[in-house]
Amino acid sequence: MSLVLPLSLAAVGGGLATAIAAHDFFEGETLVADLIRTARLARADLADLDRKAMVRRRSAAIVTLTTIPSRIGLIGMTLKSLLDQTLPPARIHLNIPRHSRRENCAYDVPDWLEALEMVRIVRCEDVGPATKLFPTLSGASDDQAIIVVDDDRIYPPGFVETLSAAGDGDPDAAFGLSGWVVPADFTDRPTTIGSNLHMQPPAPVRARRLREPFEIDILQGFSGYLVRPRFFPDMDAMLAHRDAPPEAFYVDDVWISGFCAARKFVVPSKRAGFQQWTRKGLYRASSLGLVNRGGGTPETRNNTIVIRHMADRWTVGGHALGKTAVSSREAGAADASPPAGSAQARPAPADHAQGSASRPD
Numbered sequence: 001m002s003l004v005l006p007l008s009l010a011a012v013g014g015g016l017a018t019a020i021a022a023h024d025f026f027e028g029e030t031l032v033a034d035l036i037r038t039a040r041l042a043r044a045d046l047a048d049l050d051r052k053a054m055v056r057r058r059s060a061a062i063v064t065l066t067t068i069p070s071r072i073g074l075i076g077m078t079l080k081s082l083l084d085q086t087l088p089p090a091r092i093h094l095n096i097p098r099h100s101r102r103e104n105c106a107y108d109v110p111d112w113l114e115a116l117e118m119v120r121i122v123r124c125e126d127v128g129p130a131t132k133l134f135p136t137l138s139g140a141s142d143d144q145a146i147i148v149v150d151d152d153r154i155y156p157p158g159f160v161e162t163l164s165a166a167g168d169g170d171p172d173a174a175f176g177l178s179g180w181v182v183p184a185d186f187t188d189r190p191t192t193i194g195s196n197l198h199m200q201p202p203a204p205v206r207a208r209r210l211r212e213p214f215e216i217d218i219l220q221g222f223s224g225y226l227v228r229p230r231f232f233p234d235m236d237a238m239l240a241h242r243d244a245p246p247e248a249f250y251v252d253d254v255w256i257s258g259f260c261a262a263r264k265f266v267v268p269s270k271r272a273g274f275q276q277w278t279r280k281g282l283y284r285a286s287s288l289g290l291v292n293r294g295g296g297t298p299e300t301r302n303n304t305i306v307i308r309h310m311a312d313r314w315t316v317g318g319h320a321l322g323k324t325a326v327s328s329r330e331a332g333a334a335d336a337s338p339p340a341g342s343a344q345a346r347p348a349p350a351d352h353a354q355g356s357a358s359r360p361d
Helices: 004-027 031-043 046-054 077-084 134-138 159-167 195-198 237-238 252-259 277-285 300-309 320-335
Strands: 062-066 091-097 119-124 146-148 173-176 179-181 214-218 225-227 263-266
Touching: 031 077, 031 214, 046 077, 062 134, 077 091, 077 159, 091 134, 119 134, 134 237, 146 159, 159 173, 159 225, 179 263, 252 300
Parallel strands: 062 091, 062 146, 091 119, 173 263
Antiparallel strands: 146 225, 173 225, 214 263
C-alpha cells in the first residue's frame, strides 16, 4: 500500500492542528471546545435552562448586558451560555432602551424573553454601548458585584464562577478576562503579530495566556468583567457623559474604565467567551468597529481621542509607562558611563510588569 495518502493526510492533520493552536493562542479561545459548546447550547431549551438555574446555588453577582433591535431576537444563545454555568448569576439584567438611538427604532421584545424568570428586563434610556452597565450600576447597592457582558458572545461554563471568585478574593479590585494597557503615547493603533505575541500596549491581555492576575488600564466588555458601584466615586459625571468628547458615546470600555477608581486586573482562565462562527458576519455588520476606527488613522480612532481626554486617569500605562521608559533610558545611560569610583547604577524596577494576547478593533 502506498504511503503517499497516509502521509498526505498526516500533513493536512498536522497543518490543521497548528492552525487551530495559533488561533487559540492569539485569540484567547479554545476552538474545538467552543464548537462543542455551541452545538450543545443550540440543542438546549432556554426555558429549561432558566428553570434549572432558578433552583441551583447561585453567585451573588448580577450579570448585565444590553442589545440593539436588530439583535434582540438572536440573544438566546448568549443567555443560554449565561444560565448554563457551574455557578449561575443571581440574576441577569437585560437593559433595553425605549428607543434605539443607533438604529432609530423601538424594540420588539419577544414573548419568550419576557417569560424568563432569571432575566429582568429593564426599560431605560439609550446611552450607547454603556447601556449594558449604567442602569444596573445606578440601581444597585454600593458593594453589589456586577458582571458586564456583550450580547454577541457565548461564555464558557466557568465564566461567572471565575469572576465571582476573583471578586470575593479581592473585593476592592475589578476583574476581567481581557483588557489592555494604555500606550505611553496614548494612541490606539492596530496590533501586530509581534505586539500580540508579547502583549505590548495596546495589544490585549488575554486570560488564557496568564498564570497570575495582570494589571491593566482598560477592561473589555466583550470578554466580561466584574465591578462594583463603589468603584465609581464620580458616577454622576460618568453616567451623564459630562464634559465628554462625542466619541465617548461609542467607546464604553475606555469611558467606564477611566472612571473606575479601583485597580483593574485580567485573571487567568482556561476558557473565554467567543462569537458563534455562523453569526460572525452578521455581528460584524452591526458592530461599532468601523465607527470607532474614525478617519482611518490611529490619531483619529475613537479610543485614541477618549484615552487622551482621560490621560491622567491611567495608572499602569500612559504617563506611568512613559516615566518608566524614561527612567530605564536614564539608567541605561548611567550604566554606560558610571562616575569614577562609584558603583554602577542600576535601572529602577518598573512599577508594573508587562506580560507577554489580539484585541478586536
